[in-house]
Amino acid sequence: MERISGRAWIIWAVAVGAYTVAVLQRTSLSVAGLDAAARLEVSAGVLGTFAVVQLLVYAGMQVPVGVMVDRVGPRVLVVTGAVLMALGQVSLALAQSFPAALAARILVGAGDAMTFIAVLRLVTAWFPPRRVPLMTQVTGLVGQSGQLLSIIPLAALLHGPGWTPAFLSAASLSVLFAVLAFAVVRDTPTGNRTDEASPSWSQVRHDLVSAWRHPGTRLGLWTHFTTPFASVAFLLLWGYPFLVSAQGMSRGEASVLFSVMTVVGLVAAPFLGEAVARHPLRRSWIVLTIVGSTIVVWTAVLVLPDPAPRWLLLLLVVVLAVGGPASMIGFDFARTFNPPNRIGTATGIVNVGGFFSGLVLILAVGVLLDLTGSGESYSLEGFRIAFSAQYVIWAIGIAGILRTRRILRARLAADGVVVPPMRDVVRRRRAARRGTPR
Numbered sequence: 001m002e003r004i005s006g007r008a009w010i011i012w013a014v015a016v017g018a019y020t021v022a023v024l025q026r027t028s029l030s031v032a033g034l035d036a037a038a039r040l041e042v043s044a045g046v047l048g049t050f051a052v053v054q055l056l057v058y059a060g061m062q063v064p065v066g067v068m069v070d071r072v073g074p075r076v077l078v079v080t081g082a083v084l085m086a087l088g089q090v091s092l093a094l095a096q097s098f099p100a101a102l103a104a105r106i107l108v109g110a111g112d113a114m115t116f117i118a119v120l121r122l123v124t125a126w127f128p129p130r131r132v133p134l135m136t137q138v139t140g141l142v143g144q145s146g147q148l149l150s151i152i153p154l155a156a157l158l159h160g161p162g163w164t165p166a167f168l169s170a171a172s173l174s175v176l177f178a179v180l181a182f183a184v185v186r187d188t189p190t191g192n193r194t195d196e197a198s199p200s201w202s203q204v205r206h207d208l209v210s211a212w213r214h215p216g217t218r219l220g221l222w223t224h225f226t227t228p229f230a231s232v233a234f235l236l237l238w239g240y241p242f243l244v245s246a247q248g249m250s251r252g253e254a255s256v257l258f259s260v261m262t263v264v265g266l267v268a269a270p271f272l273g274e275a276v277a278r279h280p281l282r283r284s285w286i287v288l289t290i291v292g293s294t295i296v297v298w299t300a301v302l303v304l305p306d307p308a309p310r311w312l313l314l315l316l317v318v319v320l321a322v323g324g325p326a327s328m329i330g331f332d333f334a335r336t337f338n339p340p341n342r343i344g345t346a347t348g349i350v351n352v353g354g355f356f357s358g359l360v361l362i363l364a365v366g367v368l369l370d371l372t373g374s375g376e377s378y379s380l381e382g383f384r385i386a387f388s389a390q391y392v393i394w395a396i397g398i399a400g401i402l403r404t405r406r407i408l409r410a411r412l413a414a415d416g417v418v419v420p421p422m423r424d425v426v427r428r429r430r431a432a433r434r435g436t437p438r
């Protein structure tokens with residue numbers, strides 16, 4: 001087994017810390033909703049603009065940021081991202097009007113957009129390939145805990161010392177990680193990307209086109225598009241009103257289900273990382289199985305005429321929770337089907353998927369609830385129709401996965417790598433178990 005150096009762990013710890021703080025900044029406004037509405041004198045509906053604009057900025061910047069990761073190296077991006085987020089949060093701390101606060105959140109979204117793919121590029125550079133799937137999962141998992149920093153200490157600061165001290169404290173964490181990343185992080189074991197000759201812009205354009213054209217990158221994009229959107233929309237906006245208003249749960253019970261989601265995500269991530277490392281030729285099957293289970297359980301919940309039994313809702317949050325870690329398999333496709341000089345670009349392309357599909361579902365559920373007259377009552381009937389929008393996104397995503405997988409397998413076969421169909425593998429295993437010739 002290849003040894004992992006102490007230096008790799010230190011660089012990873014700083015990088016993952018910067019990503020965790022980015023997730024804290026990303027989610028910081030969700031715990032400040034009521035305070036924001038009062039301070040900026042806007043309605044709850046207008047506050048939703050913050051989330052939408054932030055997601056749009058994040059998704060829109062992924063490809064340019066991916067290109068920059070390959071051109072200037074991940075360290076510059078982690079430092080710049082932290083500086084932008086610090087500026088955004090200082091501006092928010094002082095903002096007195098909606099336009100000023102919106103401009104501040106755009107800065108936060110831009111800085112956030114730079115962090116994750118740069119950190120994944122560091123993981124690829126500093127860890128042996130066999131360890132990368134697991135470390136990618138652990139990076140996602142640790143980073144997501146930034147949400148807890150919003151929910152607990154930031155919320156306590158908001159409701160104690162108040163808005164300005166809370167957002168200034170959040171900004172100071174980004175300043176800390178900008179300094180730490182500048183001092184500690186190095187792009188590769190041989191130094192920084194900027195120490196080498198940067199590729200020309202025509203080379204960068206060529207890499208972007210090549211990354212997009214490779215079916216492995218697009219398989220990653222469709223994987224990231226199809227796996228997390230159901231849990232993103234559930235967690236960020238619609239899960240709570242669905243459980244409480246439509247399913248008749250108490251707020252306490254709904255909170256327990258959300259905690260279960262966090263725990264299941266924690267358990268699933270390393271398990272999936274190891275499965276992907278062991279069975280690289282079966283990654284798309286792992287993805288399709290997870291998506292299929294989510295569809296089956298959501299369908300069971302939606303077809304019931306009455307509120308679902310508690311055990312079924314528990315099962316629903318369990319399958320939803322696996323969607324986040326499953327989306328990380330998309331980055332594994334990007335990494336393994338692209339040469340090192342364009343992994344950042346390919347990762348950026350992949351990372352657009354889930355943020356785009358999540359945003360579409362969040363908006364679609366809102367529109368359908370309004371159209372069915374359930375925008376305020378949040379009735380079970382209204383949610384049943386609204387959540388049906390998921391089937392359209394699943395259908396598009398699964399078609400994308402199957403199509404790009406077919407193209408990819410044809411390309412691999414031309415290079416002499418034949419992926420045996422799953423049914424042949426199952427038949428051969430059964431025959432081996434019975435001791436019959438294959």
Ligand SMILES: N[C@@H](Cc1c[nH]cn1)C(=O)NCC(=O)O
Pocket residue numbers: 116140141143144228265323324325327328351354
């Ligand atoms: N799918 C997420 C990360 C994740 C891991 N476990 C649950 N969610 C993702 O793509 N994140 C990108 C980011 O910037 O956070």
